[in-house]
């Protein structure tokens with residue numbers, strides 16, 4: 001009987017040790033990823049972040065000046081620590097919004113599927129702003145409020161933005177991906193969006209002439225760190241030396 005208990009205890013201790021080692025290895029390999037979310041006022045940025053980071057859809061509209069959120073998840077057994085920066089869509093804050101860009105790994109440019117003029121703004125305003133402050137950043141174009149396309153609520157003469165129009169603009173601005181989601185009706189879609197954004201920062205092929213710090217190789221090297229390595233920080237940036245990739249002018 002005693003031998004039985006001792007064997008059971010040893011087995012339990014072994015599995016606890018393994019899980020502690022697993023957690024330590026995961027911590028040693030965790031990656032930091034900063035995502036900045038921009039787009040016209042009231043296009044749905046804050047709601048996306050609320051649903052993803054706080055698991056709740058804000059019923060009341062409160063204009064944002066600056067806000068940051070954090071969350072974490074695992075990609076291929078590596079922990080990704082995501083920090084997400086919500087910005088003001090209003091042009092009143094055009095001079096302060098650029099403070100959000102330094103050190104970012106990806107920018108989500110959002111528009112409202114129910115308001116075609118917010119997609120026009122992507123070409124007229126947001127592409128240029130992101131290009132100016134983060135010339136080689138990974139950009140994803142995001143169509144928010146996707147459920148409006150089929151709800152019949154859209155008042156605009158042009159009707160809701162079509163999927164093809166979204167794809168067309170994402171190609172014109174050289175976005176890494178085009179995604180649509182509804183913070184109101186699909187938490188899963190919102191979660192997929194942020195996972196996709198984190199993955200895109202890791203997996204994008206190197207763009208010619210962008211320099212080593214933006215290369216896929218540096219991101220991959222970071223991802224392929226040995227399981228436990230004492231001399232690396234618990235959370236490392238996805239891009240080595242990325243601080244210079246986004247500037248304040």
Ligand SMILES: Nc1nc2c(ncn2[C@@H]2O[C@H](COP(=O)(O)OP(=O)(O)OP(=O)(O)O)[C@@H](O)[C@H]2O)c(=O)[nH]1
Pocket residue numbers: 039040041042043044045046047048058059060061062063064065087088089090144145146147148181182183184185
């Ligand atoms: N129908 C619908 N409405 C949404 C959705 N997401 C947000 N909204 C509404 O759109 C309005 C603006 O949402 P916010 O998320 O605050 O917009 P924002 O882009 O952060 O706005 P600013 O802070 O002004 O830049 C609010 O009234 C939300 O309830 C959605 O998925 N579907």
